[in-house]
Amino acid sequence: MKSSDTIMQSAGEAYGYAKSYIEQQIEYTKLDLAERISIAISTAVSTVVVALLFLMVLGFLSLAGGFFLAQRLGSPGKAFLIVSGIYALIAILALLFRRALITNPVLSRIIKIFFE
Template identity: 35%
Template sequence: MDKRETISEEISDIKKEINTYINSKIDLTKLQAAEDLSRFVSGIAVKLVLFYIGLFVLLFVSMAGAFAIGSYTQSNEIGFIAVAGIYFLIAIIFYLLKGKLIQTPVIKSFIQLFFPNFSKYDKE
């Protein structure tokens, strides 16, 4: 063999290795994206189920509280108005503290989901 054939074969081998490497990186990226997406979707599904269960619990506890207050005051209307007033106050407090209660935890959870090794945001 002459040098040209040897160099040609080596270049051909290098091209095959590069193609194999690129295809492996693409497959790895796809797998990582699928893992992140499945973790995100399953997290949303769990949170939705817990939300609906919590909503029903809250509904029945609220009704029980309203009837209890109504029984105490001899007026169901006052009981339901009192429970509505409590929820209105909670809504106002929640609105005023929305940055700390909603925005920061959501941002942190997204950062943790997509960048598990990134912890700088936790220190701020």
């Protein structure tokens, strides 16, 4: 009887250790996932803030360029049409090369954050 009691006690201890290990692994996974999500969100927020600031600067530079061209050309309409044409050309190029310029770098960054 003593050996069966010892076996049962050892099995109970092993079960307790296994249960504790699994619970700790679940907690670790939760913390790891929370950290990765936090990094991804903070990266996205900081990217949006920097992009908005860049767009503000770009807007003012566009206005300055438009007014400069208006003085040179003598026609504000033509000047701002040229500035708009430049942006249209940039938009078409970005659309044509969107995979290399936008999709691949974003995917690489996200994969790096989650699988680092």
